[in-house]
Amino acid sequence: MANHSARHIISLLMENESGALSRVAGLFSxxxxxxxxxxxxxxxxxxxxxxxxxxxxxEAVIEQIIKQLNKLVDVVKxxxxxxxxxxxxxxxxxKVKATSAFRDEMKRMCDIFRGRIIxxxxxxxxxxxxxxxxxxxxxIESLDKAAILETVRTGxxxxxxxxxxxxx
Amino acid sequence: xxxxxxxxxxxxxxxxxxxxxxxxxVFGYPGGAVLHIYDAIFHQDKFKHILVRHEQAALHAADAxxxxxGKVGVALVTSGPGATNAVTGIATAYMDSIPxxxxxxxxxxxxxxEDAFQECDTVGITRPCVKxxxxxxxxxxxxxxxxKAFYVAASGRxxxxxxxxxxxxxxxxxxxxxxxxxxxRSYNPVTKGHLGQIKKALKLLVEAKRPMVYSxxxxxxxxASAHLIKLVQSLGIPITSTLMGLGGFPASDQKFLxxxxxxxxxxxxxxxQECDVLLAxxxxxxxxxxxxxxxxxxxxxxxxxxxxxxxxxxKRVKIDVPIVGDVKSVLAxxxxxxxxxxxxxxxxxxxxxFKKIETWRGKKCLNFAQSTEFIKPQYVIQxxxxxxxxxxxxxxxxxQHQMWAAQYYNFDKPRRWINSGGLGTMGVGLPYAMGVQxxxxxxxxxxxxxxxxxxxxxxxxxxxxxxxxxxxxIMLNNRYLxxxxxxxxxxxxxxxxxxxxxxxxxxxxLAEAYGHVGMQITKPEDVEGALKEAFAMxxxxxxxxxxxxQKENVFPMIQNGKGLSEMILAEDL
Numbered sequence: 001m002a003n004h005s006a007r008h009i010i011s012l013l014m015e016n017e018s019g020a021l022s023r024v025a026g027l028f029s030x031x032x033x034x035x036x037x038x039x040x041x042x043x044x045x046x047x048x049x050x051x052x053x054x055x056x057x058x059e060a061v062i063e064q065i066i067k068q069l070n071k072l073v074d075v076v077k078x079x080x081x082x083x084x085x086x087x088x089x090x091x092x093x094x095k096v097k098a099t100s101a102f103r104d105e106m107k108r109m110c111d112i113f114r115g116r117i118i119x120x121x122x123x124x125x126x127x128x129x130x131x132x133x134x135x136x137x138x139x140i141e142s143l144d145k146a147a148i149l150e151t152v153r154t155g156x157x158x159x160x161x162x163x164x165x166x167x168x
Numbered sequence: 169x170x171x172x173x174x175x176x177x178x179x180x181x182x183x184x185x186x187x188x189x190x191x192x193x194v195f196g197y198p199g200g201a202v203l204h205i206y207d208a209i210f211h212q213d214k215f216k217h218i219l220v221r222h223e224q225a226a227l228h229a230a231d232a233x234x235x236x237x238g239k240v241g242v243a244l245v246t247s248g249p250g251a252t253n254a255v256t257g258i259a260t261a262y263m264d265s266i267p268x269x270x271x272x273x274x275x276x277x278x279x280x281x282e283d284a285f286q287e288c289d290t291v292g293i294t295r296p297c298v299k300x301x302x303x304x305x306x307x308x309x310x311x312x313x314x315x316k317a318f319y320v321a322a323s324g325r326x327x328x329x330x331x332x333x334x335x336x337x338x339x340x341x342x343x344x345x346x347x348x349x350x351x352x353r354s355y356n357p358v359t360k361g362h363l364g365q366i367k368k369a370l371k372l373l374v375e376a377k378r379p380m381v382y383s384x385x386x387x388x389x390x391x392a393s394a395h396l397i398k399l400v401q402s403l404g405i406p407i408t409s410t411l412m413g414l415g416g417f418p419a420s421d422q423k424f425l426x427x428x429x430x431x432x433x434x435x436x437x438x439x440x441q442e443c444d445v446l447l448a449x450x451x452x453x454x455x456x457x458x459x460x461x462x463x464x465x466x467x468x469x470x471x472x473x474x475x476x477x478x479x480x481x482x483k484r485v486k487i488d489v490p491i492v493g494d495v496k497s498v499l500a501x502x503x504x505x506x507x508x509x510x511x512x513x514x515x516x517x518x519x520x521x522f523k524k525i526e527t528w529r530g531k532k533c534l535n536f537a538q539s540t541e542f543i544k545p546q547y548v549i550q551x552x553x554x555x556x557x558x559x560x561x562x563x564x565x566x567x568q569h570q571m572w573a574a575q576y577y578n579f580d581k582p583r584r585w586i587n588s589g590g591l592g593t594m595g596v597g598l599p600y601a602m603g604v605q606x607x608x609x610x611x612x613x614x615x616x617x618x619x620x621x622x623x624x625x626x627x628x629x630x631x632x633x634x635x636x637x638x639x640x641x642i643m644l645n646n647r648y649l650x651x652x653x654x655x656x657x658x659x660x661x662x663x664x665x666x667x668x669x670x671x672x673x674x675x676x677x678l679a680e681a682y683g684h685v686g687m688q689i690t691k692p693e694d695v696e697g698a699l700k701e702a703f704a705m706x707x708x709x710x711x712x713x714x715x716x717x718q719k720e721n722v723f724p725m726i727q728n729g730k731g732l733s734e735m736i737l738a739e740d741l
Contacts, residue, residue: 015354019291019303030296060482067479073300073320076354168353 007036007056009081009088009158011166012069016042016049020074024051027072033057033065037090037155048076048168052157054133076168085161091128092136093118095150096143098125106147113139124149132156178307179204179338182271183212185314188346191215191242193233193606195226199246200286201273204338218606218635221627223250225599227257228625231266232596232603235586236561238391240321241268241603247275248286251332252293256593258328259297263590264412265389267326269317270298276336277305290332299327307340312347319350324357325477326389357476361493366501369472369489370511372445376470377517379405380443382428385412385589386450386475386495393417393582395499396449402506404518406525408436410451412589415579420558425525426534429457430726431571434533437724437732439525441467448473450495453484454590461485463731474498533724533737534575542717543692545569545644548699549576552614552642555699560612561586561604565597565621568650571722573616595624601639602631612640612703619645619669619713629682632709640702641711643675646718654721659728679711688713 014020021040028035036054043050055065062080069078081088094115098106103125110117110127113135119126129139133156140151160166176184182205186194195218198206209217220226223245230241241261245254251272261268275284291303300320302313313331321329373379387396393416400407400423407417408428417424426433428440440446440458446469451457458464461484472489473481481490491498536546549572552560562577563586564570570587579585586604588596601615622643632639644650652667676686685708689698695714702710723738 019295022292023295026295060486064479064483067481071477071479073352073355 003058005056005058006062006082007054008062009086009156010053010055010065010069010078011081011158012051012053012078013043013048013076013166013168014051014072015074015076016047017074020049021051023072023074024053024069027068028053028055031064031068033061039155039157050166052155054156077166079160079166081158081160084164086158086164087161088132088156088158089130090133090136090156091130091154092139093152094127094129094140094143094148096125096127097123097147097149099123102147109139109142113142115139173343175341176344177204177208177338178310178333178340178342179208181307181310181342181344182314182333182338183208184344185311185346186242187212187214189240189314189318192239193218193230194242194244195220195230195233195603196244197223197226197246197250199250199273201247201275201335202244202250202338204335205244205271205273205333217244218602219631220599221630222625223253224257224595225602225625225628225631227254227268227270228260228593228596228599229603229606230268231257231261232563232586232600233607234261234266234268235600236583236604237607238583240318241266242271243268244271246273246286247290248288250286251288251290255294255297258294258330260588260591260593260596261328262297262299264385264588265326266328267321268328269314269321270328270330272330272332274303274332274334277334278336280334290330294330297328298330301330301332303332304334304337307337307342310337310342311345315347316350316352320352320355324355325480358478358492359494359497361474361491361498361501363501365489365491366498367505369447369491370502370505372470372472372489373403373405373447374511374513376443376445377514378442378444378521379403379518380439380446381405381407382410382440382446382448382451383407383413383416384410384449384451387413387416388582390450390476390495391582392450392496392499395496395503398503399499399506402503403513406439406522408432408440410457410589411574411587413451414574414585415582418580419578420580425529427574428732430459431575431722431724433575434531434724434735434737435525435528437726437735438528441732442524444469446471448475449499450475452480455484458485458732459726459734460729460731463734466731531737531739536738538692539717540692543689543695543714545572545646545714545716545720546576547692548642548644548695548714548716549573549616551696551699552616553577555696555703556612556614560584560614561608563587563597563600563604563613563615565617565624566592566594567618567621568646568654568720568722569616569618569621569644571651572644575722594621597621598625598628598632598639598641601641602628602635602637605637605639606635613638614640614642616642616644618650619643619647619672619675620649626678629679629684629711633682633684636707637709638705638707639709641709643711643713644716645672645675645713646716646720647672648718650720651722657721658725675711675713679709684709684711686711686713688715690715
């Protein structure tokens with residue numbers, strides 16, 4: 001079994017019931033699996049939630065994670081997005097210092113990364129940025145650390161390309 | 169389907185659900201949050217409620233009822249401490265995949281989250297050690313939830329399912345309607361194995377030079393014993409079993425090499441290490457079975473694995489031919505293939521393989537030095553086997569006595585050996601014996617235990633008196649926590665840290681205080697007579713305190729981190 005650890009994005013559909021999220025979170029902590037991020041919300045069918053878990057592990061570990069997730073009684077379907085082509089996106093909100101001297105510079109940086117300024121205050125902008133995790137990291141790195149007042153990230157959401165569809 | 173337009177209470181609905189499921193026994197202990205349920209129990213007589221003396225014992229007894237019958241065990245506990253006391257029993261059943269439904273009371277819905285008296289987050293606490301659990305928030309959901317609970321517990325890889333019911337819900341009124349079937353879109357356990365894989369597996373087995381079957385608890389739980397026997401006999405290949413699988417294949421058969429693993433036989437462990445094709449059936453390659461994984465894998469072999477749980481496959485060891493399915497169904501398919509195809513085997517190679525196995529068997533690794541001075545624990549088990557003609561249900565606790573019972577009782581039938589394999593819970597022995605004796609009132613039930621384990625649930629002597637359970641306790645009393653002492657002797661230079669049991673009670677008097685028969689046996693020559701005398705008292709609970717050799721150890725033994733072929737044998741010392 002390959003011991004090489006790789007980042008995987010796992011999508012799953014589960015019953016939208018109280019406690020379902022903690023079953024998944026509990027599984028990861030109980031078995032010592034990594035969670036980089038976990039996002040969850042109801043789908044267009046309100047009885048189902050869709051969860052995106054970003055994790056990392058060897059091939060064998062990922063195989064076990066998928067099997068263990070499938071074993072949870074509330075989990076309807078599991079898909080390792082890395083098994084095919086997929087798109088991932090993450091949303092970040094960043095509040096940055098935007099005092100007179102920096103206001104234009106901030107606006108430019110925001111444009112370069114195709115972000116949007118969604119709130120403007122006397123000394124600050126709030127920028128909305130969407131993209132892969134790497135892109136969001138790159139934006140943060142390109143800013144002067146002292147200019148960052150606050151950041152919040154959603155964690156990645158993923159979806160298969162084309163006719164790769166996760167649905168019941 | 170039970171239908172009535174009359175509205176009844178949630179508690180009554182719950183009882184009706186248990187009737188629908190043909191529950192014979194509910195093991196439990198009352199308390200505030202389950203008072204409505206207990207009142208409903210008072211008004212019925214279809215199942216018998218067994219009042220234990222501690223909730224942990226209710227769980228173990230229900231668990232053993234299930235292990236010995238194959239039916240779902242049912243336990244009922246109150247909220248808070250009732251539920252937390254039950255956790256050890258739930259985790260024990262979970263580790264060994266035992267189908268159970270546990271009903272726990274909860275504080276009323278309006279008080280949940282307010283730190284009410286005897287409140288705890290039972291669903292949260294038990295989540296990691298149940299197959300599934302439910303919190304019922306509406307009286308209308310009780311019947312459907314109970315139906316799901318029994319279905320989930322018993323299907324697929326079985327396991328305990330907990331249903332937490334707030335007190336107010338058990339008082340609310342509703343019509344009773346028990347669903348005829350369950351459909352869970354998120355839960356569809358596989359039963360039939362893939363025929364292509366089964367064919368591939370059979371081809372490997374018949375072409376093998378050194379084939380071997382490694383059978384586990386799944387064979388017992390899946391009632392696949394007859395199919396396994398047929399397969400092994402028609403292929404004529406050697407077989408070993410895990411602790412949990414004992415009885416799945418008759419120990420008295422020449423093809424049976426004994427238990428494998430940490431305290432497995434020399435022949436079983438050597439054959440496991442040196443086979444070229446291994447068929448694992450309902451077993452999970454755990455650390456106590458294969459020892460050091462790297463060492464195990466250092467000998468190349470092709471591994472076929474039949475298991476109902478896909479996550480058991482390639483979990484610790486990479487499997488070459490996985491077959492996900494119910495072991496009984498897969499073995500039946502294999503047997504059918506053999507019957508129709510009559511595949512030719514490599515009989516010369518097989519004969520050579522058995523010859524090699526016989527040389528390993530020739531080591532007689534389970535021989536022990538008999539003594540005229542001290543009672544040897546192994547001797548007690550041998551005599552127990554003889555006197556009960558190998559027909560008894562044997563429950564055990566956890567430790568040296570458990571290993572000796574497993575090694576020397578030679579189980580020929582499944583569901584006769586009842587012990588905590590996965591979790592290794594001390595204290596299960598006596599409540600296990602209760603569950604077994606209630607399920608099989610006319611059977612001989614022996615609880616093989618030690619003076620350490622028995623004291624972890626000694627209060628159940630009272631339950632045994634209340635229900636007149638004629639259990640025979642075979643206590644191997646070496647005044648040590650024997651297995652701990654054995655490890656301290658081997659790995660901690662005889663520093664017996666806290667493993668000596670001082671201030672033991674007078675067990676004879678203790679048994680008598682509960683109205684039982686107590687016996688103390690100190691001389692080897694008295695062992696046989698005492699056992700005969702005890703088992704002759706068919707209607708009495710007999711507590712036998714065997715004062716055994718303090719220094720006896722369990723052999724063979726694979727030390728932690730060592731491989732299967734690196735056993736320490738009694739003769740090496």
